Amino acid sequence: MDSLRINLEADDIPTHWYNVVADMPNPPAPPLGPDGQPVSAERMLAIFPGNILEQEMSAERWIPIPEPVREIYRLWRPSPLCRALRLEQALGTPAKIYYKYEGVSPTGSHKPNSAVPQAWFNAQAGVKRLTTETGAGQWGSSLAFAGQMFGIDVRVYMVKVSYDQKPFRRSMMQTWGAEVFSSPTDMTQAGRDALAKDPDSPGSLGIAISEAVEEAAGRADTNYALGSVLNHVLLHQTVIGLEAKKQFAKVGDYPDMIFAPCGGGSNFAGCAFPFLADQAAASAPKKTRFVAVEPASCPTLTRGHYAYDFGDASGYTPLMLMYTLGHDFVPPGIHAGGLRYHGDSPLVSQLLKEGLIEAVAVQQLSTFSAGVMFAQAEGIIPAPESNHAIRACIDEALRCKETGEAKTLFFNLSGHGHFDMAAYDQYFAGKLQDGEFPDADVQAALASLPKVG
């Protein structure tokens, strides 16, 4: 019956992000245009600033974190690393369980780690406005917060069904001064097309992305920001793992296994990549295993194809080499909204393909039972996305109980569940179910994979 929080001082916030590209056995496969040729930087400059594109393309191991970004990080970072002693005791496992708690941020998740630098680099490039899309609202609220910090106007296209059903994330964005639109709107061609097709369209992430990109591409003072998948987003999230390494050093421990939820990949990458660096440098005290945990209903890494595909549903983006279920694939409705993505980060995908990391898929009900067990032991109610990592970590802790191994397990508690109690409510009411892997839908979506070159 003890618990432990390992804190750091403000000075311990990393001064550089870690770029895993420098340590990959093979260079990352480049994004391709419709002609099968690598996409030119010029084309990307329509919606991203040069300083961010530099990061996107960089092979430098360490990228400096600008001091104004560190100053905003200081509003909630360093985040605590906690030893889950009460959970260990409840499980009766000899394993040691640690978690990094990112729910202490203003938006309650890890998303501001990238929203803040994206807003700052855009401000430095003279950009006045950022557009983005949001589903459940975690990324949209983080960019709203970040824009407010640096005086950038943020315009969020929020999927209509969420806009209507989740007014709280919307008011959160408004509190930070962002404008939020119910997508599809009549302000863009993509929105008007969607409305012409169906005046009562509930919207989709695909339509919202198209609207946000269209507005950004059409205005010189406006750029677009994405909350996961791309290299620079994964880069920014490495503050999580870099801090965690200092915290493990403080208590003289080091993870045998690392678990993180994986949708677009930035959550997993932020937690895992800095430890992967030790493996690459052969400076790690032990051989660590890295486990990306995804929902069984959207099992991109465990059941997808490794192929070039579009990053969005409408085919506006460059082609990326990644694990994908096909860009036409619409995952069944599960509550871990942040994990419902047909593809995955190209960096995470390549590391999996090359055998440096692992992936596992877990069923929805088992993730909620893990979240409730965690809340009852450690107090914090986790976000449904985080419950995926908790499930996999608990499963390993129970394996350790059988084998008697005292492994050190580490997972990323990427956010609190205070905005997700409706999902818990449904779980308690027995209204949630596990899903079969939708084989037919995936086969159909994979059949439409673009032909490259």
Place this chain on the structure above:
Amino acid sequence: MDSLRINLEADDIPTHWYNVVADMPNPPAPPLGPDGQPVSAERMLAIFPGNILEQEMSAERWIPIPEPVREIYRLWRPSPLCRALRLEQALGTPAKIYYKYEGVSPTGSHKPNSAVPQAWFNAQAGVKRLTTETGAGQWGSSLAFAGQMFGIDVRVYMVKVSYDQKPFRRSMMQTWGAEVFSSPTDMTQAGRDALAKDPDSPGSLGIAISEAVEEAAGRADTNYALGSVLNHVLLHQTVIGLEAKKQFAKVGDYPDMIFAPCGGGSNFAGCAFPFLADQAAASAPKKTRFVAVEPASCPTLTRGHYAYDFGDASGYTPLMLMYTLGHDFVPPGIHAGGLRYHGDSPLVSQLLKEGLIEAVAVQQLSTFSAGVMFAQAEGIIPAPESNHAIRACIDEALRCKETGEAKTLFFNLSGHGHFDMAAYDQYFAGKLQDGEFPDADVQAALASLPKVG
């Protein structure tokens, strides 16, 4: 453009609570029974354990915090003290503004500081079940969490209108294993009476308290727990101010003025009393002013009478000497649910009566505008209760701007607003209003003050 968080280590969690009774110029006025005589401990033992009653009556300056309670505190404590440099800059004030952030707890507010020891002391006394009431759900969820930590069953009578309209706090309590009932129920006489009178009764805090007390009084294995007002609750909250003192010492500063929201009083007391101790001991580096901030629509301390009155609406509790608007007074609906109480803590009331602290009342709209300004500068979206303290602190910072004084201001950011976005939503939609002080209602309620002795 800088910000600063002052952290402490787990070892810095206080080992003792501070009891202000030891330093009050006059002993606290005793609670009285219906006969005008001080209430006997025996009568209270029906619903409180002896170890808690000892704290309630104690005049000892320091009360030890049991190690198992400190171990649960460690799940989120010590909480950070933050310098609001970005807010200072936005205001252009020479004042220094600090806030203690209690929103990092599992329930997002300061309430677990007392829920945890209350659950533990009851468990030590062999109690198996705790009953309580809750309106918006902040206290109920904190007691649910605390009960889960020590294996105590928690039964929460939740006001029906909140039960129906705020399912999220309810699911939060269920996550921690508590049973939640829509009050009035048919399980108690008080509930059945209320339903007989009005089968469609929306419930009230008064009815819910009566139900919880009735169940606790009628079962030997069951006690009752209260979230504010009483001496032992204020005592437990002093961990806030005790930590803050260490944090101020770390940066070599000390508050000239302290602001905290004031409803039942535990929020204010927890923040202010440990600094008041320095004033009593003449060991303070400066003369500090202590400001309790209450809503203009329920201005107990600024407009109430100092008189013996019941603590609850139904007259079940002993009489307490306090500022009161009359136990029949029903405050107009404002969203800072935690501040809607007709009376106030007897300790806070007596300190105000004796001139050791001050009180100020603020209007609702001005508290939301202060909360939005804070969120836009510092990132964190505050609970509506906390916005009251922020308003008064900002007002003082603006006075400092006029006078050029570089005062050190300190307020308690008692919780985050992630469960209160509906109130922000109404504020942005222009649906919230300021309230006139309801003179006629208060005069009517005061007319029914009980006659004592």
